[in-house]
Amino acid sequence: MNNLNDLIERINLNYKSFSKGHKLLADYIEKNYDKAVFLTAASLGEVVGVSESTVVRFAMNLGYKGYPEFQSALEEMVKTKLNSIQRMEVSKEKLSNSDILEGVLREDEELIKDTRNFTDKRSFEKAVNILLEAEHVYVIGIRSCEPLAEFFAFYLNLIRKDVINLRTNSTNEIFEQMIHIQDKDAIVCISFPRYSKRTLMALEFARSRNAKTITLTDSINSPLNNYSTCNLLAKFNVTSFVDSLVAPLSIINALLTAVSFKKRNDVTKTLSFLEDIWKQYQVYENDEIEDKE
Numbered sequence: 001m002n003n004l005n006d007l008i009e010r011i012n013l014n015y016k017s018f019s020k021g022h023k024l025l026a027d028y029i030e031k032n033y034d035k036a037v038f039l040t041a042a043s044l045g046e047v048v049g050v051s052e053s054t055v056v057r058f059a060m061n062l063g064y065k066g067y068p069e070f071q072s073a074l075e076e077m078v079k080t081k082l083n084s085i086q087r088m089e090v091s092k093e094k095l096s097n098s099d100i101l102e103g104v105l106r107e108d109e110e111l112i113k114d115t116r117n118f119t120d121k122r123s124f125e126k127a128v129n130i131l132l133e134a135e136h137v138y139v140i141g142i143r144s145c146e147p148l149a150e151f152f153a154f155y156l157n158l159i160r161k162d163v164i165n166l167r168t169n170s171t172n173e174i175f176e177q178m179i180h181i182q183d184k185d186a187i188v189c190i191s192f193p194r195y196s197k198r199t200l201m202a203l204e205f206a207r208s209r210n211a212k213t214i215t216l217t218d219s220i221n222s223p224l225n226n227y228s229t230c231n232l233l234a235k236f237n238v239t240s241f242v243d244s245l246v247a248p249l250s251i252i253n254a255l256l257t258a259v260s261f262k263k264r265n266d267v268t269k270t271l272s273f274l275e276d277i278w279k280q281y282q283v284y285e286n287d288e289i290e291d292k293e
Contacts, residue, residue, distance in 0.1 A: 076221050140187065140202050152252045178209075206227075219233065
């Protein structure tokens with residue numbers, strides 16, 4: 001499904017032909033999608049007042065193979081619709097009766113586990129080769145994704161030359177910083193729901209200049225993938241107003257490690273040089289300035 005509103009469109013197209021029970025389900029989902037996404041077929045039926053089998057038939061009547069596929073479509077829609085207040089309420093409802101630390105750690109653990117099964121290794125290898133071969137690598141992440149972009153650009157700069165981290169507060173600034181991007185360059189765009197328009201504009205502009213484009217996002221349905229040379233997917237949690245970035249950070253760590261292994265000799269020389277500088281200028285706590293006569 002390429003359209004994130006595909007579920008609602010299916011409901012609207014079929015609504016007149018729905019049975020009474022199916023109409024009850026459709027009405028509830030449109031008004032309470034933030035709650036419906038976390039319900040099993042049995043739980044949804046209980047809330048609405050219909051049987052579990054009616055819920056399953058409703059999903060299949062919309063063209064899905066079963067309830068799990070329907071729920072996945074609902075999750076895709078919800079990720080772009082939930083605002084921060086709704087996400088806070090969902091988080092409160094889900095975690096208030098449990099150990100918050102244990103609950104959050106468990107959910108983050110599941111995100112990494114799901115990402116491991118979700119990641120396309122061929123796309124990963126393609127991204128590594130792009131990062132090795134590009135003349136310049138641009139990196140962009142906006143709002144909550146900015147720390148990911150900063151982290152990635154910081155370490156990539158230790159591995160190879162000509163890494164540009166795009167820091168921007170406006171669309172104009174993006175284009176000014178990317179004015180020299182061309183077909184031998186690459187850009188890494190990081191964005192998760194709700195997707196950043198500025199990141200999408202940067203990606204579109206890079207493709208218009210024939211640059212290679214690597215996207216790190218949550219789904220094949222992400223708008224970033226419309227302009228992606230290769231896409232890397234990481235599971236993303238929609239159940240909190242605080243974005244869980246553990247899975248994309250793990251993908252970034254893997255990329256940096258893979259690229260550094262490919263450029264082992266260069267990285268060793270760079271780090272050796274840096275260690276001398278750090279010691280000379282007491283960058284770290286235990287460094288001592290050598291006496292010079």
